[in-house]
Amino acid sequence: MEEAAVWMTGPSAQTMTGGGGRIDAAIGWERLWRPITARGCDVGWDIRGIGLALCERLLDEEPGLQLCLACRNMCRAQEARAALLTSHPRAQVGLLQLDTSSVTSVLKAAQEVKLRYSQLDYLYLNAGIMPNPQFDVKAFFKGVFSSKVVNMLATGEGILTQKDSTTADGMQEVFATNLFGHFLLVRELESLLCQPGHTSQVIWTSSSNAHQSAFSLEDIQHQQGTHPYSSSKYATDLLSLALNTHLNKQGLYSSVICPGFVMTKLTYAILPAFPDFLWTLAMPIFWFIRMFTNTFTLTSYNGAEALFWLFKQTPESLDAYSKYHSLTSGRGANHIQPRKMDVDEDTAEALYQKLLELEDQVRKKEERRDNASLLL
Numbered sequence: 001m002e003e004a005a006v007w008m009t010g011p012s013a014q015t016m017t018g019g020g021g022r023i024d025a026a027i028g029w030e031r032l033w034r035p036i037t038a039r040g041c042d043v044g045w046d047i048r049g050i051g052l053a054l055c056e057r058l059l060d061e062e063p064g065l066q067l068c069l070a071c072r073n074m075c076r077a078q079e080a081r082a083a084l085l086t087s088h089p090r091a092q093v094g095l096l097q098l099d100t101s102s103v104t105s106v107l108k109a110a111q112e113v114k115l116r117y118s119q120l121d122y123l124y125l126n127a128g129i130m131p132n133p134q135f136d137v138k139a140f141f142k143g144v145f146s147s148k149v150v151n152m153l154a155t156g157e158g159i160l161t162q163k164d165s166t167t168a169d170g171m172q173e174v175f176a177t178n179l180f181g182h183f184l185l186v187r188e189l190e191s192l193l194c195q196p197g198h199t200s201q202v203i204w205t206s207s208s209n210a211h212q213s214a215f216s217l218e219d220i221q222h223q224q225g226t227h228p229y230s231s232s233k234y235a236t237d238l239l240s241l242a243l244n245t246h247l248n249k250q251g252l253y254s255s256v257i258c259p260g261f262v263m264t265k266l267t268y269a270i271l272p273a274f275p276d277f278l279w280t281l282a283m284p285i286f287w288f289i290r291m292f293t294n295t296f297t298l299t300s301y302n303g304a305e306a307l308f309w310l311f312k313q314t315p316e317s318l319d320a321y322s323k324y325h326s327l328t329s330g331r332g333a334n335h336i337q338p339r340k341m342d343v344d345e346d347t348a349e350a351l352y353q354k355l356l357e358l359e360d361q362v363r364k365k366e367e368r369r370d371n372a373s374l375l376l
């Protein structure tokens, strides 16, 4: 068995079909139109998510690093791997199929990891969705001319809602994808993460859109409301705290980051009808806004700053109550800032217990399914 350094969910190279070109957000400020030709994958336009930008930054730092990319779409995963190997030929980049919204897929992927590796040093939990976003244009323009403008632009508060759906396992999709699938993964990989005399880091891509008001312990999956994304990210912050409480003694340290506002597939989907030239025109406005709120990191490279910074920290030095924010100044310089989260230990523990109960239920369901398929 090999030793793995970094394991990551959701870092695939993004290809977008239809809708025309998109920014290759990793390359400086410039708009780069890069058609992807048919290679058995989607035919679309290249766009990098924060996960892939992080992989490149990690390999720039340590070219011989062992990476394992866990992606739901293997075609995109292979494109990501090829891109990484082109820029870093010495890199060891493994691939794994993983759909964080599916219990079966998570359990299967975890089994595979346990076969391949004996130890994990870093587990980046980056996969995330914001499905069917509804952008409230009226609230946005009202907000722009109010005293809340900076907060609105930094957190998206009050201007975004989403329409969630249900997964095949009967869970709310945003909860399952952004939170529960990752929770189950950590639980399954505990033996690799908690090794005697070894420390490991679990690093969650959370958001400044994580609002306590969107989350309820009575409805952890957010079946009732219209802010499933915000709720899942707040739950992420709570879960990270609970993991620290339960597993620090065993050498596992959990942290959360916010990448700021980054132009990726996730954010483009907020204004799908917005033509590309308008995004281009909006860039100078975004750079201007950055003078007042350094949360407009805009590129995946900048957004990955806090993820990259955490890679270089000793886990014991990190604060379980802080979220580490990627920030970019008006001049384009990156830095990170820890900000205290709006979380408390009791709520974190209550959520943790609810997740354990849900885990128990889904495991029993999986067992019944396995037994039934054995009988057939």
Ligand SMILES: NC(=O)C1=CN([C@@H]2O[C@H](COP(=O)(O)OP(=O)(O)OC[C@H]3O[C@@H](n4cnc5c(N)ncnc54)[C@H](OP(=O)(O)O)[C@@H]3O)[C@@H](O)[C@H]2O)C=CC1
Binding pocket: 009, 010, 011, 012, 013, 014, 048, 049, 050, 051, 070, 071, 072, 073, 076, 098, 099, 100, 101, 102, 126, 127, 128, 129, 177, 205, 206, 207, 208, 258, 259, 260, 261, 262, 263, 264, 265, 266, 267
């Ligand atoms: N962009 C932004 O402004 C901000 C982003 N974030 C967070 O950053 C993270 C990365 O997002 P970003 O890079 O912006 O967006 P992208 O959409 O580019 O990346 C999201 C990644 O998650 C993967 N993913 C989604 N669902 C699943 C699933 N069920 N199983 C496995 N992988 C999945 C996607 O895979 P696939 O290629 O198959 O779609 C993709 O690789 C997310 O957690 C997001 O919430 C937080 C704050 C701000």
Ligand SMILES: CC(C)CCC[C@@H](C)[C@H]1CC[C@H]2C3=C(CC[C@]12C)[C@@]1(C)CCC(=O)[C@@H](C)[C@@H]1CC3
Binding pocket: 152, 153, 154, 155, 156, 159, 160, 206, 207, 208, 209, 260, 261, 267, 270, 271, 282
């Ligand atoms: C030119 C247009 C009229 C300008 C529209 C801007 C908005 C689309 C963005 C302004 C602030 C952005 C933002 C997010 C999405 C896009 C905006 C609303 C997020 C909510 C994306 C996901 C996150 O996790 C948050 C941290 C982002 C906060 C800022």
